[in-house]
Amino acid sequence: xxxxxxxxxxxxxxxxxxxxxxxxxxxxxxxxxxxxxxxxxxxxxxxxxxxxxxxxxxxxxxxxxxxxxxxxxxxxxxxxxxxxxxxxxxxxxxxxxxxxxxxxxxxxxxxxxxxxxxxxxxxxxxxxxxxxxxxxxxxxxxxxxxxxxxxxxxxxxxxxxxxxxxxxxxxxxxxxxxxxxxxxxxxxxxxxxxxxxxxxxxxxxxxxxxxxxxxxxxxxxxxxxxxxxxxxxxxxxxxxxxxxxxxxxxxxxxxxxxxxx
Amino acid sequence: xxxxxxxxxxxxxxxxxxxxxxxxxxxxxxxxxxxxxxxxxxxxxxxxxxxxxxxxxxxxxxxxxxxxxxxxxxxxxxxxxxxxxxxxxxxxxxxxxxxxxxxxxxxxxxxxxxxx
Numbered sequence: 001x002x003x004x005x006x007x008x009x010x011x012x013x014x015x016x017x018x019x020x021x022x023x024x025x026x027x028x029x030x031x032x033x034x035x036x037x038x039x040x041x042x043x044x045x046x047x048x049x050x051x052x053x054x055x056x057x058x059x060x061x062x063x064x065x066x067x068x069x070x071x072x073x074x075x076x077x078x079x080x081x082x083x084x085x086x087x088x089x090x091x092x093x094x095x096x097x098x099x100x101x102x103x104x105x106x107x108x109x110x111x112x113x114x115x116x117x118x119x120x121x122x123x124x125x126x127x128x129x130x131x132x133x134x135x136x137x138x139x140x141x142x143x144x145x146x147x148x149x150x151x152x153x154x155x156x157x158x159x160x161x162x163x164x165x166x167x168x169x170x171x172x173x174x175x176x177x178x179x180x181x182x183x184x185x186x187x188x189x190x191x192x193x194x195x196x197x198x199x200x201x202x203x204x205x206x207x208x209x210x211x212x213x214x215x216x217x218x219x220x221x222x223x224x225x226x227x228x229x230x231x232x233x234x235x236x237x238x239x240x241x242x243x244x245x246x247x248x249x250x251x252x253x254x255x256x257x258x259x260x261x
Numbered sequence: 262x263x264x265x266x267x268x269x270x271x272x273x274x275x276x277x278x279x280x281x282x283x284x285x286x287x288x289x290x291x292x293x294x295x296x297x298x299x300x301x302x303x304x305x306x307x308x309x310x311x312x313x314x315x316x317x318x319x320x321x322x323x324x325x326x327x328x329x330x331x332x333x334x335x336x337x338x339x340x341x342x343x344x345x346x347x348x349x350x351x352x353x354x355x356x357x358x359x360x361x362x363x364x365x366x367x368x369x370x371x372x373x374x375x376x377x
Binding site: 011012013014015016018019022023025026029030033036037041042045046048049052053056060063064066067068069156157160223224225226 | 316317318320321322325326328329330336337338340348349352353355356359360362363366367370
């Protein structure tokens with residue numbers, strides 16, 4: 001067997017970038033076909049291919065790291081840089097929506113009544129469910145840190161329990177937000193208030209779901225003994241992402257729910 | 262003397278051998294047992310030698326490591342044999358089929374509609 005004389009990881013040729021690209025093509029053109037010709041077949045196929053690609057791509061990364069030992073310290077460093085850069089790009093993504101919100105709310109136009117919230121909009125009370133949501137996410141930040149310390153100390157049972165609790169809190173947040181969306185006295189079609197509110201909080205909610213899924217995968221891996229007390233970057237990446245989601249919510253809460261009400 | 266990085270201060274502190282390196286799932290072998298208390302009827306001693314308390318399943322990682330490190334030249338996405346191959350073929354089928362379907366659909370919708 002040929003041995004490499006360096007600590008880096010030359011990955012095996014993989015078909016998943018191709019299937020991922022095709023999946024993106026199918027999803028986007030499928031979306032256009034759905035809008036204009038009422039058929040969801042292409043879009044559904046694209047969605048299925050995307051999910052399968054994600055499953056297999058990340059399954060392969062787990063195989064390469066946990067089972068084949070390719071994630072040496074330099075490789076792990078690269079993965080850390082990658083995750084940090086990805087989260088930074090997400091920060092900029094949200095920055096755009098905050099820009100839109102502040103653009104409209106700092107100088108409300110005459111069409112809105114010259115005030116914010118605009119005339120006719122009944123905003124949600126920031127000290128009811130939104131405050132509970134804030135507490136839920138902050139608590140989940142504590143439990144995910146507890147899980148991390150448990151992993152580092154080799155406490156299997158505590159790690160599983162605290163990680164499960166974190167995920168449950170994430171689901172609780174999602175359920176509460178869904179209920180708020182249903183009960184809200186305004187919709188996305190209610191002018192720029194509705195647009196900025198639902199697009200910003202909507203994308204945030206999507207990120208909560210993504211973060212909860214990431215943590216759930218970590219929980220499954222933890223149960224299957226993948227993480228060691230020294231090496232558990234998958235979990236760290238999930239925890240970073242979760243903290244990012246929490247911080248975005250804090251900004252949303254303060255800007256849109258509280259100041260904007 | 263063993264050392265560990267303290268979870269609280271982030272600094273190097275002293276530690277016992279057990280806490281310096283104990284990846285979960287690989288903890289201790291023989292737990293210390295008190296000698297059996299002799300009553301009128303001797304208590305049954307359950308031997309735990311060599312077994313680790315299993316919380317939510319046993320550790321299959323070493324076994325999987327052996328499977329994935331076999332020098333059979335297979336790329337990582339096909340390393341597990343038949344299941345991997347079937348999934349890969351299904352994916353490729355859907356991908357190529359989907360591409361053709363997509364190109365055809367786009368060609369059709371790009372045709373101008375007949376004037377009425």
